[in-house]
Amino acid sequence: MVGKVLLILLAAHILKMATGQEATPEPCGGELVVGEFTLIKNPGYPNENNQQGKYPNNADCVWTYEGNEDSLVVFKFWDLVIELGDGGSNSTCDYDYLEIDIESLGPTKYCGYSKPEEAIMGFGSLTIHFASDDSVNYRGFQASYSINEDYNPCEPDPCINGDCGRSEDRVRRVCECFPGAEGEVCEIDINECESDPCQNGGSCTQSSDLDLYTCQCAISFNGDNCENEMDSPCVSNPCQNDATCSMIPPFNYVCDCAQHYKGINCEIADFPPCLSSPCNSGGTCNDIANDVTEDDVTISDYNGYTCACTRKYRGVHCETETGCMNPGIPYVEENKKFDEGSTVEFSCVEGFILVGKANTTCTIDGSWSNQMPECINNSTSTEDTDDSMSSWTAAMIGLGVALAIKVVLFTLWMVYRGPWVKMDDDPEIPDNDTFKQHVQSVSSYISDDVFERERPGSLRSYGTSY
Numbered sequence: 001m002v003g004k005v006l007l008i009l010l011a012a013h014i015l016k017m018a019t020g021q022e023a024t025p026e027p028c029g030g031e032l033v034v035g036e037f038t039l040i041k042n043p044g045y046p047n048e049n050n051q052q053g054k055y056p057n058n059a060d061c062v063w064t065y066e067g068n069e070d071s072l073v074v075f076k077f078w079d080l081v082i083e084l085g086d087g088g089s090n091s092t093c094d095y096d097y098l099e100i101d102i103e104s105l106g107p108t109k110y111c112g113y114s115k116p117e118e119a120i121m122g123f124g125s126l127t128i129h130f131a132s133d134d135s136v137n138y139r140g141f142q143a144s145y146s147i148n149e150d151y152n153p154c155e156p157d158p159c160i161n162g163d164c165g166r167s168e169d170r171v172r173r174v175c176e177c178f179p180g181a182e183g184e185v186c187e188i189d190i191n192e193c194e195s196d197p198c199q200n201g202g203s204c205t206q207s208s209d210l211d212l213y214t215c216q217c218a219i220s221f222n223g224d225n226c227e228n229e230m231d232s233p234c235v236s237n238p239c240q241n242d243a244t245c246s247m248i249p250p251f252n253y254v255c256d257c258a259q260h261y262k263g264i265n266c267e268i269a270d271f272p273p274c275l276s277s278p279c280n281s282g283g284t285c286n287d288i289a290n291d292v293t294e295d296d297v298t299i300s301d302y303n304g305y306t307c308a309c310t311r312k313y314r315g316v317h318c319e320t321e322t323g324c325m326n327p328g329i330p331y332v333e334e335n336k337k338f339d340e341g342s343t344v345e346f347s348c349v350e351g352f353i354l355v356g357k358a359n360t361t362c363t364i365d366g367s368w369s370n371q372m373p374e375c376i377n378n379s380t381s382t383e384d385t386d387d388s389m390s391s392w393t394a395a396m397i398g399l400g401v402a403l404a405i406k407v408v409l410f411t412l413w414m415v416y417r418g419p420w421v422k423m424d425d426d427p428e429i430p431d432n433d434t435f436k437q438h439v440q441s442v443s444s445y446i447s448d449d450v451f452e453r454e455r456p457g458s459l460r461s462y463g464t465s466y
């Protein structure tokens with residue numbers, strides 16, 4: 001009986017040996033390799049020598065990679081047949097399992113009979129742990145992994161017209177396109193004109209800039225997209241100074257200027273200079289103007305003015321009075337002016353000798369050409385002792401003449417109100433010599449009528465006027 005049992009155990013042992021299940025456990029686990037895809041599988045996984053291979057009981061294989069934050073870890077299943085967990089669960093994996101622990105994702109156990117199709121990707125350290133209990137074994141898993149220690153999906157930058165960024169899981173690159181670009185790597189320049197942005201008949205042109213376009217607007221429209229209809233050009237009152245604005249097709253205007261204004265918008269004042277009466281003292285102003293004819297419209301282009309002065313004034317604006325003051329003629333007011341060029345001639349009454357020049361002329365600068373002469377008593381120059389009778393007679397005659405002249409002068413003043421007679425209430429009779437000397441002086445005055453009035457009183461002297 002004992003021999004039979006031993007035989008059975010031996011047979012079982014031989015059978016196990018034949019299937020490899022009780023072979024010495026293969027060494028497993030260790031450090032994972034950095035680089036491109038590397039194959040990994042559990043011990044006992046089927047191979048050329050053992051097509052029916054299975055993982056051993058109580059397997060406990062741990063593969064590790066320390067990793068860093070830029071280490072991209074990719075794990076891809078090729079095969080998965082591992083005992084399911086309680087109740088056939090492929091998530092609890094209570095008995096046998098393969099646990100993939102990528103730092104950025106956390107640990108996940110895998111078991112069951114269907115492999116995940118998607119690759120598992122994450123960052124940081126990687127730990128692969130294969131474990132089995134003491135019964136029910138299958139062939140296990142076969143997979144590949146890769147480890148890239150300096151992974152950056154934006155190097156080289158694939159985005160043509162955009163900024164490269166990373167997806168939430170940091171694995172994939174995402175191109176954020178600049179305005180006007182689209183596509184996986186922003187390789188497409190969007191045609192902004194395709195959406196017909198230019199309104200009201202405007203034509204669209206793409207700019208060399210990615211996201212820009214220009215609208216060539218139809219007449220009477222403006223705005224970036226020709227969205228505004230413009231007012232008539234006359235609405236903004238471009239014509240100044242009471243000018244009249246008229247619209248010119250298609251969209252222009254013309255100003256009809258008021259008198260004395262010119263310029264496209266009638267903004268230039270062009271008054272005839274004489275309008276401001278620049279000539280003084282009755283001078284006549286004459287505009288200097290060139291008549292310019294443009295488009296059948298004649299405009300005077302004023303170029304200054306001249307003043308034609310009356311004969312008593314000179315200067316650009318007739319501002320300078322000409323003529324001379326009274327040279328010393330008695331009874332003629334000091335401010336009575338003599339015309340420039342007028343001559344006064346002097347002579348003495350009988351018995352007096354004229355000393356000095358017998359005439360004087362009013363010059364252009366307002367002064368007299370000669371000083372007024374004096375009349376010296378002829379008799380006083382001779383001996384006064386020879387005949388007292390004749391001396392007395394001469395005195396009487398002189399007094400008589402003086403009185404007579406005064407009467408004449410006074411009468412003339414009364415008749416003509418001539419300005420050359422002093423208007424004293426009670427004029428003193430001057431000393432003979434002085435009186436005689438002065439009454440002989442007569443002149444012409446500024447105005448012709450005064451000059452005419454003067455003539456009757458000229459007596460024995462006269463004046464001239466130009």
Ligand SMILES: [Ca+2]
Pocket residue numbers: 083095096132133134135136137
């Ligand atoms: Ca098992």
